[in-house]
Amino acid sequence: MYRYQILIEYVGTNFIGWQIQPKGKSVQKLVQNKISQLLKEKISLVGAGRLDRGVHALEQSAHFDCKKKIQNLSKFLNSINYFVNIKQVSIISVKKKNLKFHARFSAKQRIYKYIILNRLSRPSIDKERGWHIINKLDINLLKKGAKKLLGKKDFSTFRSSSCNAKSPIRTMKSIKIKSTKEKIEIQFKSQSFLQQQVRSMVGCLKYLAEKKWDLKKFDSALKSKKRALCAPPAPAEGLFLEKVIY
Secondary structure (H helix, E strand, O other): OEEEEEEEEEOOOOOOOOOOOOOOOOHHHHHHHHHHHHHOOOOOOEEOOOOOOOOEEEEEEEEEEEOOOOOOHHHHHHHHHHHHHHHOEEEEEEEEEOOOOOOOOOOOEEEEEEEEEEOOOOOOOOOOOOEEEOOOOOHHHHHHHHHOOOEEEEOHHHOOOOOOOOOOEEEEEEEEEEEOOOEEEEEEEEOOOOOOHHHHHHHHHHHHHOOOOOHHHHHHHHHHOOHHHOOOOOOHHHEEEEEEEO
16 A cells, blocks of 8 residues: 655635545545546545635645556646646645645644735735735734734634634634734634634634724633524635645
8 A cells, every 4th residue: 555645726616625525526426536537546535624615725635545656647637737726726746745744743843824905996816815804904903913812821712613623722823913904814723723713713803903993802702612603604716725744
């Protein structure tokens, strides 16, 4: 048995998400089926994490096992991309790994990036690649709110009601905010995230930066551990899985 890791870039707009579901087109199902056809054996693709409908990936990580060794990895990469590129999916690398490697459980850190397009005009080139917000956001307030999210905390406020994680405790290693004239990028780094955690945190940061909330209310919502006190989550179209670190 041989194990391979692949890194996948994709636009999530036209998919129901990463994970295979009873109905709808998922990235996992598309890639899994094409690899199975190429290798002429049924394979099971395991991803580093579940991404919701509309969320994009710059570098989703996954692994699969197969009976025969892939002799030419470059040829395999070109062949699989021939079938998936049309769906706005790209396999950007394939590497042979030992059987102890696991795309999900071996991950040490995950990095997500959220993009906000803060301007009056609706975006055309970046349509469905960021959250368009007309109201001017206060970057200093955004940074002050982000600081309160750092460290080991109970993130129940930012947890989706359908989240299956055993514990709401997570450790936010870093949050970096980069701002240009019209674009704000917020990068979150943690070993793992709760379902809708990033989008929920961004939604609350937006309320703070719009001055709908003050820092006291933002902090109170975090410490309440009550989902009902969370601001509306940011839309999926602005969220990107940037990298999985092993």
